[in-house]
Amino acid sequence: MSVPMIEVKDLTKHFGGGANIVKAVNGIDFKVRAGQAHGFLGPNGAGKTTTIKMLVGGLSITQGTATIKGYKAGSVKANSLIGYVSEQPKFFDMTLFKYLIYMGRLGHLGKAEAAKKAEELILWLKLEEAADRKVNNYSSGMKQKAALAQALIHEPEILILDEPTANLDPVGRAGMIEHILELVRDRGLTVLVSSHILGEVEKLADTVTIINKGEIILSDDVGVIKDQLAGNHFLLETSKNELILERLKRLRYVKRAWIDDENRIQVVSEKDDVLEEAVTEIVYKSKAIMMSFKKRDVSLEDIFLSSVSEKNENGKGGASHE
Numbered sequence: 001m002s003v004p005m006i007e008v009k010d011l012t013k014h015f016g017g018g019a020n021i022v023k024a025v026n027g028i029d030f031k032v033r034a035g036q037a038h039g040f041l042g043p044n045g046a047g048k049t050t051t052i053k054m055l056v057g058g059l060s061i062t063q064g065t066a067t068i069k070g071y072k073a074g075s076v077k078a079n080s081l082i083g084y085v086s087e088q089p090k091f092f093d094m095t096l097f098k099y100l101i102y103m104g105r106l107g108h109l110g111k112a113e114a115a116k117k118a119e120e121l122i123l124w125l126k127l128e129e130a131a132d133r134k135v136n137n138y139s140s141g142m143k144q145k146a147a148l149a150q151a152l153i154h155e156p157e158i159l160i161l162d163e164p165t166a167n168l169d170p171v172g173r174a175g176m177i178e179h180i181l182e183l184v185r186d187r188g189l190t191v192l193v194s195s196h197i198l199g200e201v202e203k204l205a206d207t208v209t210i211i212n213k214g215e216i217i218l219s220d221d222v223g224v225i226k227d228q229l230a231g232n233h234f235l236l237e238t239s240k241n242e243l244i245l246e247r248l249k250r251l252r253y254v255k256r257a258w259i260d261d262e263n264r265i266q267v268v269s270e271k272d273d274v275l276e277e278a279v280t281e282i283v284y285k286s287k288a289i290m291m292s293f294k295k296r297d298v299s300l301e302d303i304f305l306s307s308v309s310e311k312n313e314n315g316k317g318g319a320s321h322e
């Protein structure tokens, strides 16, 4: 398999020392492969920004390693492969067009090339009306777009975005997610995007790493995680929910069953193969109509809450919040 675009091994960052030591990141491991959109998720203070800063060479590493397509994080080669949008982007006192050309030149583009690329990005982000205005006077949504343009000007292979939607209104958020999606789908960029709002990356990420208190809780394919978590949790709607519920509860392998707020039966079963057959049988014998029967959809938030509680409860099992 090809070398990962981002690889982190035993990565550690401690601030200060002695009694005042802050263990921001504690020996984390994860990989992001080429072409993936990777969600880097965790609550505030989890260690996301600290990790990202080590990836882009903005912070020294206390222990462990971080590599960008095999190159040491922070090296000139590694940085040339990365486009970075920081948590609170800062701009020089320039118009967007000038700023992008300037950043392009820093990224080793020729003058004409930088101008051409800047124009392309301005059009793509629909900032043409604002291109000759100073970025510092932009709205936060426009600033975030400008930061994205700046990150892309030198045509990086990897885009690293630290909470790119945190300061945006819902329209701005959706727009930003769409732009990032386009970069992954159409331009084949590898993206690492951090967020503390889990639902937000739902549309975007195909793999995720969840970090909490400086430690990795899990790092995997979203589909795989969802399958594991959805496991044996089903949703059932029938014309005789009460009756069906009573009969389901009598089954040995049904661990829990209840009717939720939306008048659906939720069933947690030890075995999923037998349950399917049993449900069909029960519905038939009860002369009820089956409206729907499916595995419960799992959101990233479910994944997050369940993995945090598993850790805290020492393996007692996932939280299901009904």
Ligand SMILES: Nc1ncnc2c1ncn2[C@@H]1O[C@H](COP(=O)(O)OP(=O)(O)O)[C@@H](O)[C@H]1O
Pocket: 015, 016, 022, 023, 024, 042, 043, 044, 045, 046, 047, 048, 049, 050, 051
């Ligand atoms: N320069 C610093 N000095 C001391 N502690 C810091 C510094 N930067 C971050 N921290 C601490 O490290 C932890 C992780 O912070 P951060 O990486 O910013 O989290 P996140 O981005 O996930 O919200 C927090 O407890 C934070 O207070």
Ligand SMILES: [Mg+2]
Pocket: 048, 049, 050, 087, 162, 163
């Ligand atoms: Mg942060």
